[in-house]
Amino acid sequence: MSIAALVLVLLMLTPYVIGYRIAFSDVVVTSGWLLFAVVVFLSSYNLRKKLTYPPLLKSSTWLQMHIYLGIAAMVIFLFHTSGKVPTGHLDIALYALFTLMVASGLFGFYLTRTIPTTLSSRGNEVIFERIPLFRRQIKDRVEQIILQSIEQSASSILAEFYESYLMYFLSGPRNVLLHLVRSERTSYRLRHELRESDRYLDEQDKVLAAELDDLIKLKDDLDFHYARQGLLKLWLFFHIPMTLVLLIFLVAHIVLIYAFTYGGS
């Protein structure tokens, strides 16, 4: 950690040191190239993830460097732009892209530090790709219960409950946004509704209703995992392609700068 902090401080000071030494000759160009180098290094983390071999440091070490250099990049960026929004269309787009990348990085940092704890404290551990399978199994079991209820008792209360609420609830991931803010309101209402109807059920249906209650909880937990694991995956799906777009814009920016500023002069 202390080494990382030292590197960070050095990186933050680098533009000032360079700026001082070159005595305002071309601070913007120097900081621009430095920023480009840092962004290229930050982007290479994804490449490192793909290349298991050769063993180039642990991925966790790379992530540490990614975080600290990301913060350093923000500082260099402020220095490079002098804290002002540029005027040209391409530069505005680049400015927006970089800002978006920084925001996405910080958001990702927050997600990776907070979501795992919530996942491990609720429901069963489940592999994201297998969630649809489990969802299907729950739905099948619920349908079996409803059919059993229809066969064994004259009452259609559980069947009506299924038709009114459960069919929709079980047919796909539900309450994704609510799960992202850790709200259990919908499932609580659903289970409350089921318990309210308990007084109209005979003894056999009460047993089935109890199992339904467990299955609703199970499905709700699956949705919770789907929403939160999905957000982590979706975030990466955004962050990584954005990096490529940013690199393309950066290259275009450099080419244009040299073509029209230095080339022109």
Place this chain on the structure above:
Amino acid sequence: MVEVNTPVRDKPKRWDLPFSMDFTNEAERREMSFSDLNDLFAKKPFSEMDASRFPDSLPLASIVANDTRIRLYREGDAIVRQGDYGNSAFLILDGDCRAIIEGLDPAQLGRQADHSKSLLKSVKGLFTNALAPEVRDSRLYPQHRDKAVFDPSGTVFVQDVPNILELSPESYSEARHNIIPEGSLFGELAALGRVQRSVTVVAAGPGTTRLLEIRWQGLRDLMKYDNGLRDHVNELFRQNGLKGAFQMSPLIQAIDLDEEQWDQLLAEAEFETFGSYDWHGTYQQLRKRDEDLLTQEPVVQEEGQYPNGLLIIRAGFARMSRRHGAGEYTFGYLGIGDVHGLQELMHNVSTDDNSPIQTTLRAAGYTDIVRVPTRTFEQVIYPAMMKTWPDGNFPEKFLGETMERRKTAMSTRRASWRGDRRKREFSGAPMMEFLAENRYINGTATMLIDLDRCTRCDDCVRACASGHNNNPRFIRHGKIHDHHMIANACMHCADPVCMIGCPTGAIHRSEGGGEVVINDVTCIGCGTCANSCPYENIRLVNVRDQSQDDALMVDPVKGKAIVKATKCDLCVDHHGGPACVRACPHDALTRADMDDLLDLSEWLNR
């Protein structure tokens, strides 16, 4: 349903590849001839065996022909090396051998720690991995060895060492080695007990020494149907086990015993076994019946009893528990070389009190112990300890796990932490209970995942797949205690029960680090290892033929797909250690040695 373009392959069988053909070096491959077999059956112990006692499915002649091989050594050649994991025993046919107990540097014995692929090959693999799952080069299989180069791995490389012995005259002196005469059997302890070789044995000449190497599957079958060999091996096992056990104990290693003390120790120590050697079967049955495992485990030493000796674990594991209310709770476990009862014995010998045993010790599965009687402890070990540590400050690592020490460690951690969440002790009694109950204590490279850090990105799974031709060798799923998961990845057990029953020896210990690996070439896909693994960490897969457009390989007679056993090999072929650990961006994954409780506690309580 067989695909139209499916290549047809013979279904692998136990003796497809006789042991005599299972050599890396082509020059050494030679089928056992009739003359060889006649020669063997004229010698003891084969001459005394009753062939009629062997079943038709396992005839004596077939066992000898297929599970043994004749090996020739020049004077000074190392036959087995101390520290190696062996899968076979040796019978001296002609000549003598010498056992060198100490004095040789591992480097002098040519021990290579690194059998990895080259870096270039590892990198190349990333770009040439197969697209279909479980693709193999069928030309490597023995059924096709006449068509292509056959390169089985896992055989013992014998280092030529006369020069080394010249460099180490001390190790070659009469005082430090023992002659093993013609007709003797050696190496059976490591082969049958799944433990490291305890000595280095070299050919003593003069001239060529001829040995019969018997792979442990064959030795097991010979012992099963021949009482004479069984009694002989059991006696050797007892003698060598006793000596080996003392050498494995860090406490005994640390104290300085003279020859007389050693003699007394060896003469008076007792050798006992608790539980069942193939404990995994019983364990699986008990788990299925949902029975309380602790009460089913044989008691080795009970809390409150008079300490009748110092117990040293020779093989297997033992659970330490203490009475709590109407039951017992687990607070630790012991592995090979650990001791039990030392503190009580030391207390009793140094004071007038008679302190009883403070914790109950039970065999977790099976446990071989060596008991040094209290009197012998008082006369031999305690004086030697006092001589080694005159101030009485015995290193903690020798004293063994105690309830008090664990409590102290817990309170120290609590005091040093801030925040409510982190005040919890994750390596306390509930975790110990979880590890012992599920027999995870067996793991030397158990995959632990901290679910509070894991973002479920599956980078670990992808990294594993990239190093294994696109086939992940573990599943990121498993039993969970609190927020720690033990994933379904081979734990490279200290006691690898998966090796019991493998008919070809395909599953074996690697020679360098002792990792449990499967030789894909000699695996016949019988599933014995997968069924034996109590942790469900071995998978049988249908294999595909690379030379036939990745079509499934099928047995022509039965029309069934050919299967092979697969599991985590700890990336033993690659540089840089397990890829899964290196690939985790959040340091959420580790491979833990369950014998190292200190390291485990540190990791759990980060």
